[in-house]
Amino acid sequence: MNIVFINSPLQDYGKTQKKDYYTTPPLGLGHLATISKNLGNNVNLIDAEAKGLSLEQTIFKALSYNPDLVGINLLTPTFELSKQIIQDLKKNKPKTKIIVGGPHATINPEQSLKQIPEIDILVRKEGELTLTELFNNNLNPFLIKGISYRKKNKIIHNQDRKLIQNLDSLPLLDRSFFVNDPYQENGNLKSVIMGSRGYPYTCSFCSAPLTSGRKIRTRSIENIVDEIEVLKQEHNIDSVHFLDNDFIYNKSRILNLGEELRARNLNINWRALARVDITARFGIDFLKRIKQDGCYQLVFGVESGNQRILNLMNKGTTPEQARQAIQYCKEVGIKTKAYYMFGFPTETLEEMNQTLNLAKELNTDTACFVLVKAYPGTEMYNSLLKKYGDKQLQAYNHLQEQVPLDIPNQNFDKYHISNDLSFCKATPEQLNNMLRKAYNMYYPNGDKKETQNKMELVGV
Numbered sequence: 001m002n003i004v005f006i007n008s009p010l011q012d013y014g015k016t017q018k019k020d021y022y023t024t025p026p027l028g029l030g031h032l033a034t035i036s037k038n039l040g041n042n043v044n045l046i047d048a049e050a051k052g053l054s055l056e057q058t059i060f061k062a063l064s065y066n067p068d069l070v071g072i073n074l075l076t077p078t079f080e081l082s083k084q085i086i087q088d089l090k091k092n093k094p095k096t097k098i099i100v101g102g103p104h105a106t107i108n109p110e111q112s113l114k115q116i117p118e119i120d121i122l123v124r125k126e127g128e129l130t131l132t133e134l135f136n137n138n139l140n141p142f143l144i145k146g147i148s149y150r151k152k153n154k155i156i157h158n159q160d161r162k163l164i165q166n167l168d169s170l171p172l173l174d175r176s177f178f179v180n181d182p183y184q185e186n187g188n189l190k191s192v193i194m195g196s197r198g199y200p201y202t203c204s205f206c207s208a209p210l211t212s213g214r215k216i217r218t219r220s221i222e223n224i225v226d227e228i229e230v231l232k233q234e235h236n237i238d239s240v241h242f243l244d245n246d247f248i249y250n251k252s253r254i255l256n257l258g259e260e261l262r263a264r265n266l267n268i269n270w271r272a273l274a275r276v277d278i279t280a281r282f283g284i285d286f287l288k289r290i291k292q293d294g295c296y297q298l299v300f301g302v303e304s305g306n307q308r309i310l311n312l313m314n315k316g317t318t319p320e321q322a323r324q325a326i327q328y329c330k331e332v333g334i335k336t337k338a339y340y341m342f343g344f345p346t347e348t349l350e351e352m353n354q355t356l357n358l359a360k361e362l363n364t365d366t367a368c369f370v371l372v373k374a375y376p377g378t379e380m381y382n383s384l385l386k387k388y389g390d391k392q393l394q395a396y397n398h399l400q401e402q403v404p405l406d407i408p409n410q411n412f413d414k415y416h417i418s419n420d421l422s423f424c425k426a427t428p429e430q431l432n433n434m435l436r437k438a439y440n441m442y443y444p445n446g447d448k449k450e451t452q453n454k455m456e457l458v459g460v
C-alpha cells in the first residue's frame, strides 16, 4: 500500500510566514511510519509543521504519493487545519482511506468523527499495534481494539486497547522519515529520544496522561543506549534530548544510563525534563554524578510563584523546591530552563507578578512564559465547562487565525496566540501585557546571542 502520514501544521503557512524556530520531530508518527514500512508498505511522512508548508502544499505533496491511506494526527489547536487537509484530500481522491489519531482524537473520538465526516477510521491512544492489526485485516476495523469508526452513519467505539507494556518490543525509530532529526544546535548534532511513556502526575492543565496513561512505562536503559549507539554510528551525534515528561524520576535508572554509556564508550551529552520536587529531593551529589555522565541542561515546569495557584494546578510542587533544584544545578554547572504560566482560572495580576518575581530570582539560563490553555479532557477544561460551555471553549481552542504577539524574541512567537478569552482575574489585554513584560524582563532586547541560544525545543 502507498501510505502517507501527515504532521499537522500549527498555522496555515500559506497565510502566515513560518518563523524560524526549531520544532521537534513527531515521534508518534515516526513510530507508525517505521512499523508500516517494516510491514512492507511504501511509506512517506510529511512534516507540514517543520517544513512550514501551506495547506495547499501539504495536500499537493500528499496526493503526489498517490496514497491508498493517509494518516494524520489531531491535536486540539491544529484541529481545524487538519480538518481542511482531510476534506480536501478526500475531495481530490475519494477512495483514499483517512485514518486519524493523536491526543485530540483519543480524547474526543465521537466529536472528531462527527465534525470530520471524511474520517474513515479513528485510532485511540497508541497506534502501533492497532495499525498492525488493521493492516493484517485489510483495513476492516470490525472488532479491532482501540478503534472508533462509522458504520451506516452510526459511530462505533471498539473496546479500548491496553497500552504497550514492553516498549523494548517496538522497533527503533527509522529517522529517515524526519526532516529535522538529527539537528544542529550550538555546534552539537542532536537527536530527540523518548525513553518512556505515561505520566503519573495530575497537573490539571495537562492532557498528556490521557493518551499515554498515568503509569510510567519505560524502555530499558540498554534499549535506549542501543538507539544512541545507532545514532552515533549512523550520524555521529554528540547530544541527546530526552523528551520524557519526567526523565529524572528514578535515581538508579539515571545513574545506570551513565554507566551504560561509559561501558560502551559513548561520549554523549544530554538534556531532559525534570520536576523541581524530585530534583531537590535527589540532591546535589546526584546532580554532580549526572553532570559527569553528560547531563548539560535540565528543563523544569516551575509554572507559578504562588502556592495557591500551584495547588489549584495540582502541580504538587512549591516555589521553595524550585529555588533548591535550580540552586543545586547552578552549583554543579548544569544549565537550566524554566516554563512559567499566566492566566490560570481565578489567578490575579498580583499572583502573576509573584511568578515574574520568582522567574527573576531563579534566573534560569533560559525561560519560557506561556498563557495557560484549556485542553479537552483535562480537569481544568472540565471545571471551565460549567462557566463557558463546550462550544465557547472549543471555539477558543480551535482558533482559525493565530495572531502572534509582538514579543521581542521570535522563537516564542508560536506560543502566543492573541487571546480573546481569559479564565482569570485579568483581561486578555492585561494577560498579553504580562507576557510582553515577562519577555522584556528576560530578553530585554531579544538580543541575538540569547536568540541564538534558543534554537531549542519549543512547545513541549
Ligand code: B12
Pocket: 007, 008, 009, 010, 023, 024, 025, 026, 027, 028, 029, 031, 032, 049, 070, 071, 072, 073, 074, 075, 076, 077, 078, 099, 100, 101, 102, 103, 104, 107, 123, 125, 126, 127, 128, 131, 194, 205, 206, 207, 208, 209, 211, 212, 243, 245, 375, 376, 414, 415, 457, 458, 459, 460
Ligand atoms: C513531543 C511533544 C511535542 C513536539 C512534537 C509534536 C508532534 N507533532 O508529535 C512539539 C514540541 C513539536 C510539540 C508541539 C506542540 N504540542 Co506537544 N507534545 C509533545 C509531548 C511532550 C510528547 C508527544 C510524543 O512524542 N509522545 C510519544 C509518542 C510515541 O506518542 P504520541 O505522539 O502520543 O503518538 C502515539 C499516539 O498518540 C498515536 N498517534 C499519534 N498520532 C497519530 C496519527 C495517526 C494517524 C494514528 C493512527 C495514531 C496516532 O500513535 C502514536 C504511537 O503510539 C506531548 C505530551 C505527552 N507526553 O504525550 C505534548 C502534547 C501532545 N502537545 C500538546 C500541544 C497542545 C502542542 C502544541 C499545540 C502547543 C502549542 N504550541 O500550542 C504544539 C503543536 C505543534 C504541532 N503542530 O504539532 C498537547 C496536546 C493536547 C491536545 N489536546 O491536543 C500535549 C498532549 C501536551 C499537553 N500539555 O497536554 N509537542
